Amino acid sequence: MVVADPSTLKGIPELFETDSGESLISRTESLATFRELGPPDLCRIEKFNPKSSGAKEISSYHFVLGVDSSSSASLAAYLNSLSYALVSPSPKTPNPWKIRSGTYCCFNAFSRVDVRVEVRIPGGVESYVVDLRGDKHKITNPAIWQETYVSAVLRAILDDNDEPDGNDGNPILGLRKMDPLDTLNTEKKFLEAAALEFWKGWQLGTNPEVQIATYFSNHLTNGIMKYFRDGGRLDQAAKFFEPLFAKDAEVGAVLAASYFGNDDEVKGVKVLYDALRKSPSSYGLLLTQVDFLIGKNKLEMAANLAKMAVVAAPSEYVTWAKLTQVYIQMGDFESALLALNSCPMFSYCERDSHRMPSPARVHLPLRPDPKPEELTPAGGAGTTTAAAAAPSSTSNLSGTIEDDNDPRENQIHPELARLPALSLRGTFLLAYNLLIQIVSKTGWDELLKFRSRVFVMEEEYRIHRALLEESQKEEQFAAEERARESISAEKKDDNGSSSNELSQMAKAKVAINGVVTDSDELNDATAEANEDADEGRLQELDSNFESIRLTPEIADNGDDTGNGKKGLSIDEMLRRASSQAHEDENLDPDEKSVQTGVDKLGSLEGARKMTSTPNPRPKRNPINFTFRNKRLCEKWLDNLFMVLYNDLRLYTALKQEMSQYNQGTNKPPMSLRKTGAEWEVYGDLAERLRHPEDAKTAYKLCIEQKFSIKAWLKILAMESEEGNIREALIAVNRVIVLLDKSYIDNTFPSPIARAVFKLIGQHGYQKVHNMLIALNVPQRNFKLIMKFFEYSQFFKVSGNDI
Template sequence: MADTLRDIPEFFETELGESIIARTDALGSFRELGPPDLCHIIKVNAKPGVKEIGSYHYISGVDASSSASLAVYLNSLTYSMDDSQSWFTKSNAWRIRSVDVRVEVKIPGGVESYYVDVRGERHEATADIWQETYLSAVLRAILYSDDNYYRLAGYRKVDPILNLQSEKRFLEAVESLFWKGWQLGSKPEIQVATSVHNHLTDGIMKYFGDSFRFGPAIELFKKLHVKDPEVGALLAKAYIGQNEEIKAVNVLYSDLRLASMGYPLIHVQVDFLRTKVAKTKKKYGVGEFNMALKLAKYAVDTTPSEYLTWAKLTEVYIDLNDYKSALLTLNSCPMFTYNERDMHRMPPSLKTHLPIKPDIISSGIMEEDAGRESEADSQISRLSAPSLHGTFAKAYSLLTRLANALGWDELLRCRSQVFVMEEEYRMHKAQADHRKSMSTEELGQKLKNAALTEPKLPEASVEKPTQAADDEQQEKEVSFSFGNKRLCERWLDNLFMVLYEDLRVYTFWRTEAAHYRAQKIAYRKTGTEWELLGDLGLRLWHESEAKEAFELCLDHKFSAKAWMKLLEIYAKEGNTQKALLAAVKLTVYHERWYHEIVYPTEIACNLNSLIRRVGLAKMQNILTSMNLPKPVQKLMTRYFDYGELFQVEGYES
């Protein structure tokens, strides 16, 4: 079409400029990093009387350090017009916390830049505003590179850091703005963002961690460490990532003497101990976890209002096989309401243009979903666990760890031993009301007989858990006692029901599959059902079963999720051939959907881990032996070019 951009996604407006108006109206609702950047285009035809056309797309990774650098991207779009006779003006919106930096390029004409506040008023874009704009744009590109929440149609991703010089500029901006980083907010499981826990530090650790090259991060943190000992938590993590553990221990030792109340420092030490003890567990025994336990308890004492401290203590109790304490600690976790991410809320588009590059179409590698293979049984597709977010998703992961360690029956027994069960509470209260004179000994015996029991379950049956009593059911004036038992929080009670549903479907799947195998009958599921079962297997810590399900999914349909999960599994196993095949499939899929970013991505991270293991030369040779079409080979070579340019571990071998 003459009014579309070649190889660039577009949403066409019904009313000219409506996307910019919608973004301006939404500025006040943006709380943290903001949504992906918005590029708005106005096209004007040279023929008189032809109406102007407005379109837009989302973009991240473009250099936003100045109006000139943004103009470069905007001008590049002129070469993507299918009709070379058209000319147009372009405007771009770049989000930075409470203001919106915008650049307008008029062709022919000039460049105008300004920022818009939450009231929609224009202001001059100062040097400080530009620096914040640049850094926040890079962080969005890094943190949203694999973020499933921002799977937007028409979202183009390009590399935010192209070479060592641009990496140096990124580090300089980080150093300049580091102490403002808390203003960007943090992960949803963190209640209060700090100078150590925020989106800025997450971006730094992801960028350098995914390539396992912590050297530049260490130099950065060493400078910042002088001002605040809590930065020692980041420095120690970087040292550990760089295999310089003695330096990490020295940093933790000196900084904990200066900031003993800082839970980030304590947690780094806890994780370090857990890792070291886990490696030597057979030699030294479980008791060596006790030091980590003392530290985790101290972190809870210093910061009892944060989910992270209680969750870490829960993990240590699980390490120690103290499952009752783990369950009680999990029940004490402060839970936070999950706030939805900042998103664009645009009016319905007049039409959508999502072109596919000719090289991708002709590669023979791109696959599309097959009709019926996208269907799924409602019992599998309606499981509640995938809809959990924030602290509830993290807590559910801990609960599934407990279930995996104990087994369902034993977990329910453990639950009834530490929590007051609903039926038990009712019977206990009734006895207290009607038999005030009952002796303590007799009451204890009655309670023991009436306690909730969970019988062992045959084959595919999973017993549904009885509800526990919560604090709304307990009356303050009740005088009798349940000893050491606690009231189960309602959210944890609900997570038990979510776990029950997951286990019920999983148990039925494994039992049914075994039955079909015994009968030598093909066990059939749709591609989507296998994908969902693979997810289920991973949630419940059954990786081999999950791997099997994801591979069966790919026998029926293309699934980016299945390929990504298998890439992680193959990379962990050291299966370079299969990992590279997965990376090829995913790269072509991402290129089709305008994800042109090479690093940092999950694909690059997993390939980097293999480069560390077998060396870059071997990876390149395996890729060559795959005889891929030239355009696909070129796409894949970018990962190895990055490894050479930035000298990731293994690049010389």
């Protein structure tokens, strides 16, 4: 039994401030970071107790969704209502604590200001706005309240209800949720205000997968569609969008979707026809038509329209994703992978929130623990429930919610906690779901084959890179050879003019040695005055001719050269040349090629060219390899393949372990021991990989070992999707007990409402209601569940009259 604290509010969570006013200061500093709809409303109150022996003044705050913020009077009324929620220490003793003042903050997403109302008890009411810089201004424009009201309702509708606190795994501590539209009059009031603000809806932003907000894709339009779709009342959505369609053809995208969801296909097709005539390049209209054709199994036509949508909006993720989805339905998985690879990816924008300082203490109210019979519907202890037929039955709960879960049940293996798929958000998560659709149809091995056909694999890229590097080296070598040839040609031209002089000097050298005498050419050479100069030049010629071997071709040309410092006769030179020719015949082929090069080129440069050139590389056979029909896989998609591999590896290992456990004859009781948290992760894994039966089994094993509201909500969603009335209502009974214990009593939007309305739409009100009566749930639980049935009749949910 929870002991009542007189300084707290009954049924309302509270976070107590360490320093007075720190919550307002933190919100003001965070205003500039709000990009879209903004965070939940903030309600702060100050209490005082003159008789308290400790602190005489304390301040606390909590977050709210669903409060009427259409005027300062409605917000002041909410603040005043909190004074009646103070807990009395005993029925006969009044509470010594009183609320002195309160401040309510509500973000206006249209004008980007924070509307605040301060109430002093007793005293007056003051309302003002705070801009993004933190400056305070008076409210002079009445339209501010209309914008604030629409913003607050949209926040309550679009808040994710898949988690008990409605915040997608990121719980907001101290959040209180109320019904934003609890009557038909309030709904009418909101729709009228939304129609006036509709053309400014693009300023609110849109879903993470859409890059640019439009009239048919923004938080205002999405919120209205979600409200009526979850409530099974798309006919009312069509009535809202009809007058707006007359002003802009693009509104026809959501209007046609409303008609199709309400099984009014003739009107939907007519709307699309008229809208596309006015705006043929609107990708929203094209995508709506694609969805309709997919439902009719006209996949070829849907593919053509999806391609047109891609051309109309190539920078949008949704167009490429829709084309990928069509290809998957057609079984063209190669084209699906190529389309998926072309999807533009965007950074995920986190939901608007502001970080609060650590509270001094936290008060989360709880009702007294329910009795055991409130947890088990009639038949749960017997044999009538379907869940009682298996060890993983939802009726064989091993613990009760009044007992804390064993801390060991919250332990989880590090490998499961670090699964990369858990961090995917936005477009990356949606792309991963498309990849899972492919692997669920083809299998992992076939997926790898399709991947290798359309994308360049690592081994192929390595070979291509090696061939490219070799080609570049060969081109570089050829360029160097051309450069050497040009240098050689230049030197040859420079030495050409002095060739005759060299020949004459060679003859002069022979004459000086006394072997051959040419009187005409040696008249001046024998003079004593030029002897020293000639000797120096001859020494230089010696050094140049040392490596030259006399050949018959050179001898025939009449180039007589000497080969020694002392000179040789012609006969001696011919004898040596003859003996050298015999030696050349005995040379190795490589050495002979060098000599032949010298002989043919007849110059020192030719010999150097032949000796400096490396052995030519053997010609390679050309490889039949091309990337013409392949593409490089994007890095993010390559990472998603690895994420999918990790998921499939763990899922396969678990399936194998469970199969061995089920086939064993003498099974030890702890052979398949997993903690409750691990079974919850395995349930998420199986659901992610599109194995709903395995997911339900894992979730049921989880709740046998610990109470998990997430596991119950997952079971509820899957059972209602499959139309299992009995199992879904059993899950409703279990979930509603915990929510009531935590003072969560909002009706719609909520996961329970979605499930109940879906069952009513599939089977009719009477059948589902009769099944609830047949379960014979406890009276208190029956009254809590009947709120959703009464709402369905009051708002005329689809199937309520059946």
